[in-house]
Amino acid sequence: MKASPPADEILDSLTTTILLVELDGTVHYVNGAAEAVLATSAERVRGRRAHDLLGIGAPLQVALAATEENRSTTLRELTLKQFIGGQSLVVDCTVSPFGWDGAEKLALIELIRVDQLSRFTAEARSQERHAVTTMLTDRLAHEIKNPLGGLRGAAQLLDRELSDRESKEYTRIIIHEADRLSALVDRMMGPFTAHKKTWFNLHAVLEHVRRLTLADVQEGLTISRDYDPSLPEIMGDRELLVQAVLNIVRNAVQAMGGRGEIGLLTRIRRQFTLGNRCHRQVLEALISDNGPGIPADIRKNIFFPMVSGRTGGAGLGLSIAQDILSRHGGAIECVSQPGDTKFFLYLPVVE
Ligand SMILES: Nc1ncnc2c1ncn2[C@@H]1O[C@H](COP(=O)(O)OP(=O)(O)O)[C@@H](O)[C@H]1O
Ligand SMILES: [Mg+2]
Structure with missing residues (x-):
């Protein structure tokens, strides 16, 4: 024994x-x-x-x-x-x-x-919801991609048969839209591609996103930093985490119309519970903005795919971000009111 x-x-x-x-x-x-x-x-x-x-x-x-x-x-x-x-x-x-x-x-x-108990229940509910959405998107992707391939192939054959330009325009639309749908499905399945795990510092991820964002919109946007220098390295897929943080920061920039303040803060939480496990150390990254806040009617559902408050938004950014965090054993939480939106990212430190 x-x-x-x-x-x-x-x-x-x-x-x-x-x-x-x-x-x-x-x-x-x-x-x-x-x-x-x-x-x-x-x-x-x-x-x-x-x-x-x-x-x-x-x-x-x-x-x-x-x-x-x-x-x-x-x-x-x-x-x-x-x-x-x-x-x-x-x-x-x-x-x-x-x-x-x-x-x-x-x-x-x-x-x-x-208050911790109610956080656990909220978290459990969110994980359940996440599992259901993942299953749904899997199924949906499968159901859409196969016939889409057939549709595209048939349109291509038809295109060869046709000689007048006007009719060819229709087949081109079919092919183009089939490609667009297929790309959309790929994006929904995005994070399902192979993991490349390495050791890295979360600050490198935040800094990378900060640089990318500031290069995009120079004026009127500030991104302040308050990093805990003692943050230990974590094991994970750095590129995926860059994607997750980028999705969140981009939403903030869009919501603020490119002008406002974004804050990046990191801390270590000890004896912190994620899901059903208590971790000795969990990294917390807080991404905040002083924009208009998440519209009240979608606030509860923002992590679902296809939920968007923007015209033309695919509503995938946050569901992908949540997926990436959960693949690292972590979680995302959000609190938002006008003038103050906070996304908390939690990542366990595996010793
Ligand atoms: N920082 C934020 N401030 C205000 N609204 C936000 C913020 N982050 C997300 N949202 C809202 O959540 C919605 C969903 O975001 P997301 O999943 O990235 O999809 P998309 O950006 O394609 O709409 C956004 O359309 C927006 O309405
Ligand atoms: Mg988005």
């Missing part, structure tokens, strides 16, 4: 915030997630009182007292003020008795972020 991993390792990999306290609230131990939530280190909180740390007095006292009678209590939707980055945090807090033979009785406090 393999040796079990040390309990500390397991506790530190959990996304649940765990504090082990004495019955008067004195902190004995906190896990990695707790350090992140409390924005401090285990050493600094040891010996302090949980009441003060969490800013909940009476309800915690009652819950701790209940553990003496071997009862667990869950305090629902507590708002903890001024946590990570000064933001308040909504949590469900469960206080349970914890002890082993001969040892002093302790209590286990678990905090589960409620």
